[in-house]
Amino acid sequence: MSNAAGLRKAVVLVSGGLDSATALYFAKKKGFSCHCLVFDYGQRHVREINAARNVARRAGCPVTILKISLPWKGSSLIDRRRPIPGAAQPQGRVVRAIPDTYVPARNIIFLSFALSYAEAIGARAIFIGANSIDYSGYPDCRPRFYRAFGAVIAQGTRAGVEKKSIKVYTPLLELTKEQIIKLGTLLGVPYELTWSCYKGGGKPCGVCDSCRLRAKGFRQAGMEDPSLR
Amino acid sequence: MSNAAGLRKAVVLVSGGLDSATALYFAKKKGFSCHCLVFDYGQRHVREINAARNVARRAGCPVTILKISLPWKGSSLIDRRRPIPGAAQPQGRVVRAIPDTYVPARNIIFLSFALSYAEAIGARAIFIGANSIDYSGYPDCRPRFYRAFGAVIAQGTRAGVEKKSIKVYTPLLELTKEQIIKLGTLLGVPYELTWSCYKGGGKPCGVCDSCRLRAKGFRQAGMEDPSLR
Numbered sequence: 385m386s387n388a389a390g391l392r393k394a395v396v397l398v399s400g401g402l403d404s405a406t407a408l409y410f411a412k413k414k415g416f417s418c419h420c421l422v423f424d425y426g427q428r429h430v431r432e433i434n435a436a437r438n439v440a441r442r443a444g445c446p447v448t449i450l451k452i453s454l455p456w457k458g459s460s461l462i463d464r465r466r467p468i469p470g471a472a473q474p475q476g477r478v479v480r481a482i483p484d485t486y487v488p489a490r491n492i493i494f495l496s497f498a499l500s501y502a503e504a505i506g507a508r509a510i511f512i513g514a515n516s517i518d519y520s521g522y523p524d525c526r527p528r529f530y531r532a533f534g535a536v537i538a539q540g541t542r543a544g545v546e547k548k549s550i551k552v553y554t555p556l557l558e559l560t561k562e563q564i565i566k567l568g569t570l571l572g573v574p575y576e577l578t579w580s581c582y583k584g585g586g587k588p589c590g591v592c593d594s595c596r597l598r599a600k601g602f603r604q605a606g607m608e609d610p611s612l613r
Numbered sequence: 614m615s616n617a618a619g620l621r622k623a624v625v626l627v628s629g630g631l632d633s634a635t636a637l638y639f640a641k642k643k644g645f646s647c648h649c650l651v652f653d654y655g656q657r658h659v660r661e662i663n664a665a666r667n668v669a670r671r672a673g674c675p676v677t678i679l680k681i682s683l684p685w686k687g688s689s690l691i692d693r694r695r696p697i698p699g700a701a702q703p704q705g706r707v708v709r710a711i712p713d714t715y716v717p718a719r720n721i722i723f724l725s726f727a728l729s730y731a732e733a734i735g736a737r738a739i740f741i742g743a744n745s746i747d748y749s750g751y752p753d754c755r756p757r758f759y760r761a762f763g764a765v766i767a768q769g770t771r772a773g774v775e776k777k778s779i780k781v782y783t784p785l786l787e788l789t790k791e792q793i794i795k796l797g798t799l800l801g802v803p804y805e806l807t808w809s810c811y812k813g814g815g816k817p818c819g820v821c822d823s824c825r826l827r828a829k830g831f832r833q834a835g836m837e838d839p840s841l842r
Contacts, residue, residue: 448684448685450681450682450684451682452679452681453679453680454726454729454733455677455679456677456729456730456733456734457733458729458732458733458734459733482771482774482775486771487729488728488729488730488731488732488733488770488771489725489726489728489729489732489769489770490729491769492725492728492729492765492769492770493722493725493726493729495725496718496721496722496724496725497683497718497722499717499718499721500683500685500687500716500717500718500719500721500722501685501717502717503687503717503718504683504685504686504687504688504717505685505687523768523769523770523771523773523774524769524770526768526769528768529765529768529769531768532761532764532765532767532768532769533765533769535761535764535765536721536758536761536762536764536765538761539752539755539757539758539760539761540718540720540721540752540753540755540758540761540762541717541718541721541752541753542711542715542717542752544752545711545752546711
């Protein structure tokens, strides 16, 4: 279904990090009218949510912030009693073990809400900035997960049954962080508004997995990280 | 993972209706230590949530009530501006069209949370009282949807990757309402505590799809519905 301007609608999951910001600008470039969906799921800090809101607003897109509760926690990302792991993995190496920052079924929950939203507004596309190259080893960032989720959409929704299926686009899935940053720079992504650090605080910790992957990306792209200026 | 008493843990989705109550008592009978999960998702009335809480308490199981927001609505079940359909479908006939009470991606969202909960507490089982025989024609109540969701668990969770996969049990999927009620009666399900009507009010409307399916089930089982006493 298209909006008043004839643009196709898409729901875009926006986290405040650089990947989802790039996915949003990619979707816009592809001609989608984007509806941003942001989750407040008990992250350790609100910086991430503010960053997500700011990125969506800069892109000129409506943004919905949903508060969800995961009282069972099960991840250091949302449980203040568990420390955020530091540089436990050697830098530069692809991380294989699933770290303690993995939030049980997080992307499945996020995609389910995005799917509900897309079905309700007649969007046929969902964008998510998942990445399986320079990533933390989360199972819900792998191509095979997205293929499986596609089957759930086809079998478990009205849109799927009525053959108006909704597609999950993962444009960054097989890109390195360097490639993502170069692509985003071409697309005009306001990286200065994004926030990647797993911890809160005034500035990124520089030690957590997410900070290290981001720093590596900017270094390899030969660029300065504008959020550190 | 087992609890202190050596019982295997399960997460059970409890809605307040008779199907999920039967699924809960079935899981208990199978020897699971059940953790009930109830959603407050903007249903038209709180009767359903109160019924779910009462059923879980009667079963002696811990219950978590999660409030989730679906601001895009897209269903007469959660949008007060849309009427609940009445007896639009001829009684006794299997309903094929997807009615307006379908909530976009609802069971996918519910299962995603149940999956997160199960992973966090080390449960290897999720029970849901979905039924594809005497049902309203929802796509997320069909066997093929549950098969597809199984693949998502295998590919998108830590449990799946580590080959400790979590299984979704749908013990009522292929039973008629009559068979469900007879099974539940044997299991001691307190049907007097359950609530099926899509509308609120002091007593069930008797007209909505859910009321009609329930009434048909009790009639065919040759029993009086204890909630109408």
